[in-house]
Amino acid sequence: MVTVNLGILHYVLDHVYGAFVHRTKLSTPFFSRGWGGNKLDMLESMIRQLFPELYGQNWPPNLVEPIWRTVWETKTACLREGVFRTPCDEQLIDALPPESRSARVAFLAPKFVSPNRMACVVHLAGTGDHTFERRLRLGGPLLKENIATMVLESPFYGQRRPILQRGAKLLCVSDLLLLGRVTIEEARSLLYWLETEGGFGKTGVCGLSMGGVHAAMVGSLHPTPVATLPFLSPHSAAVAFCEGILKHGTAWEALREDGSVHKASMTLEEVRERMRSVLSLTDVTRFPVPKNPNAVILVSATDDGYIPRHSVLELQKAWPGSEVRWVTGGHVSSFLLHNDEFRKAIVDGLNRLPWKETSL
Template sequence: MARVLRTHPVDVLFAGLSRRARLFSQGWGDEQFLEEVAAAAPFQQRPPPIAPEWSAPRLQRGLQVRDGTFPSPLARLDAAARTAHVRWLSAGQGPSRGACVVLAASREEGFSLRERMYAPLAREGIDLFLLENPYYGLRRPVGQKGGALRTVSDHVLMNLGMVDEARALLAWLRSEGHARLGVAGYSMGGYMAALTAAVVPEPLAVAALAAGASPVPVFTQGLLSWSIAFALLDGPRRDAEQARSRLGRIFDLANLARFPPPRQPEAAVLVACRRDGFVPGDETLALHAHWPRSELRWVDAGHVTALFTERAALCAAIRDALSRVEATT
């Protein structure tokens, strides 16, 4: 077991600045929906087929870039979020070495961060498909400030939408003849990538970067919890611990231990940060234990700094996962 060092100070600074934009400032949201989610078995049905509409390709830093849209399979999303937006990065020539859907991290709006991080993979011949999260960027509802979602139910809807849209896009890619497919993401994007891999029946590479088995400690104990006013979330009682406990029960529905491992866990590469103040290293170890034959790699960085200092390692995780997945036709 790799030794986890103390939290990186940049993580603490970032959390302190982020708490100014409170998460769930308008409470729990749609209570009926939250009850339905708790009672339902998610992802039992395949999303309906999609046919993305793509812009003409444009050349950007040596890559072909196309922007596409398709109706989200999750019709319950806010009206502003029902159209999925995706950016396609490709070398534009030569045989494809695979295709990977890359999901966004918490509060990550737009495509620029992921373009800068993973462009080397596209130049190597791996087609990248960057999905914009529901409720972020081009899909942000009126009245929402930045990526700070207003209610807990909005966050649950966003997560369900991320997985269903990734599944639909992967199915489209498979129908278009892409034989080697993967899904990846960092932080929340890594959690949702792992969940996508767990519910897709076909072989799928997965690079879960700075993610773990359960999101519960991230929202209730880690630095991200600084952005949640638990006493206000509880309403008139202002019982912070009661609210913290309920939020944990809701997010535990996405605990990967509740789902079977992906069909080909040896094509899963997990990356954990030794000085991560947001995602506990124990959670990544738990995911590694739940996914036999997956590979766990450690980087000596914090959750935030790894995005800048460990880009080569993050790209390598995606590249290696794709190289291991079974090709299908």
């Protein structure tokens, strides 16, 4: 009788999928056009402004005013899509490709429920999540819990993807920082809209993989308690690109050649060290503990080839009171099989928040 170790199978599945997506010539690797030159230097400076202990939180954000259209509605629910100009400052807008300067959201909400007795969660995109569909499927069953879903299309993805970019493979390292910085600004503005214009009684933010890193940052920076729900997420993008499977999909040689233009010839190890240094700006453990850490629930996979276990535990340690829930599987299989666990974390995180007081 042969005993199969399911953990190894899940881990192998991640590597098989990663080999097909990242090691073949079916698509270009990440960062095939290098670091991003002066744009990278500018973004490194701007991202440091996210650290409140140094520069303050810049709250409240610019209020977004989406232009809505109804996609469909039933007797109990309605799906709308909205478009708005990104609320970032002009320096960030100028750095964005023209295709990314208008943001898109999908908004799925129950009907005939007072907003102050309803919750809404902003869902942020993981790597390669170009459409609204997967996140709407995740949020749809939560309608019966009076939980609405707002899905943000990230810059560089979907209809916001630059014309020269193939799929999710960002052309420059600066694009990754810009994607994150703009996503955080837009998500913070959407939460502010939900709380001030929408009147929702509770709010939260979630995301899978890269989206989970961004969700953790948004939850950290929010001035009032929100449910913060990172799924299958590292504590830093440096882990994903320098330790996990994505390191095999990174154009290290192109980065070495680009870096050697500005200094003496770099070794590949020096290139990887520079990448770790640049992406340390995305280290969520450097961000403040959210206002209600008990409403932080991380859902992580036991055999994740993309996200090492130690990375998850580093964030939990940095945010005392947060909870980690482990699901059996790898990154790919958990993405496909554990939506119920993600939904339960959303419900439980929101249940750990008080309803906002409303005036009579």
